[in-house]
Amino acid sequence: GQQVMQIPQYQHVQEGEDFTTYCNSSTTLSNIQWYKQRPGGHPVFLIQLVKSGEVKKQKRLTFQFGEAKKNSSLHITATQTTDVGTYFCAGGNSGSARQLTFGSGTQLTVLP
Amino acid sequence: GAVVSQHPSWVICKSGTSVKIECRSLDFQATTMFWYRQFPKQSLMLMATSNEGSKATYEQGVEKDKFLINHASLTLSTLTVTSAHPEDSSFYICSARAGAGAGEQYFGPGTRLTVT
Numbered sequence: 001g002q003q004v005m006q007i008p009q010y011q012h013v014q015e016g017e018d019f020t021t022y023c024n025s026s027t028t029l030s031n032i033q034w035y036k037q038r039p040g041g042h043p044v045f046l047i048q049l050v051k052s053g054e055v056k057k058q059k060r061l062t063f064q065f066g067e068a069k070k071n072s073s074l075h076i077t078a079t080q081t082t083d084v085g086t087y088f089c090a091g092g093n094s095g096s097a098r099q100l101t102f103g104s105g106t107q108l109t110v111l112p
Numbered sequence: 113g114a115v116v117s118q119h120p121s122w123v124i125c126k127s128g129t130s131v132k133i134e135c136r137s138l139d140f141q142a143t144t145m146f147w148y149r150q151f152p153k154q155s156l157m158l159m160a161t162s163n164e165g166s167k168a169t170y171e172q173g174v175e176k177d178k179f180l181i182n183h184a185s186l187t188l189s190t191l192t193v194t195s196a197h198p199e200d201s202s203f204y205i206c207s208a209r210a211g212a213g214a215g216e217q218y219f220g221p222g223t224r225l226t227v228t
Contacts, residue, residue: 001172033216042205043156045216088155099146100217102156 002027004091006103014111019076021106023089031092032065032072033100038085046074046087079110114140116208118220125196125227133191133223135206141186142208146217147179150203162189196227 003026013019023032031050035043047056049065049072056063062075072089086107090100115138125131135145144163148156160181162168168181178200180192189208193200203224207217 035219042219042221043207044219048216099158099161101158102148104155107153 002091002093002101004089004101004103006089006106008106009104010107010109012109012111013079015081016078019079019083019108021074021087021089021108023072023074023091023103025070025091025101027070027093029069029091029093032069033090033092034063034072034074035088035090035102036085037088037105041085043088076108079108081110081112084108084110114138114208114210114218116142116206116218116220118206118223120223121221122224123226125225127197127227128195130192130194131196131225133193133204133206133225135189135191135208135220137187137208137210137218140208140210140218142189142210143186144209145183145189146207146209147181147189147191148205148207150205150222152203156205159191193225196225198227201225201227 005024007022033048034046037043047063052069053067054065060077064073086105088105089103117136119134146161147159149159150156158171159174160168160170162181162183164183164186170176183189203222205222207219209217
């Protein structure tokens with residue numbers, strides 16, 4: 001079945017430093033979504049990428065979808081303490097159920 | 113934005129009993145609802161996909177007779193953990209999607225189940 005790997009598992013950064021998490025799928029994806037889960041909370045949708053090579057920005061967050069639609073990255077510029085949480089990528093398939101396969105997540109800690 | 117509620121938010125039950133968890137889409141009709149399980153500091157593992165009015169599709173390794181899913185309406189899906197055992201203790205999260213496409217999923221706040 002489809003597998004989605006994500007690295008790193010943990011990342012500690014000093015406030016103001018940049019942060020990147022990478023996502024790699026074993027199969028070609030129809031789309032990729034990114035979610036953020038705060039400690040004790042539930043996943044919250046951040047963005048969806050659909051097109052090969054697509055790049056989207058949300059303020060300090062930059063999302064990329066690889067040309068082969070098998071990998072993706074999330075880059076945060078100048079991290080803030082409010083960025084703390086676990087970031088999950090989720091790969092979508094083209095099947096009828098349109099399920100998501102979640103990556104293992106990257107837990108980000110931002111030190112003040 | 114779209115809101116999904118889950119009830120209860122936490123539950124403690126004795127081994128051998130059954131527990132029902134409700135997932136409701138409050139301000140939209142959910143064509144499809146998903147049930148996930150999440151262990152501490154781990155990712156979300158899809159358990160099953162349910163479409164309103166039809167039988168749920170279970171992921172490999174998930175016992176359909178143990179985890180009963182009912183999606184009776186476009187705003188309500190229920191997950192019943194039958195004959196619960198301590199190893200069923202986990203964080204169960206539902207999500208709902210409005211359309212049939214590959215759009216975002218709106219997650220409920222989750223239910224923490226502890227089986228003693």
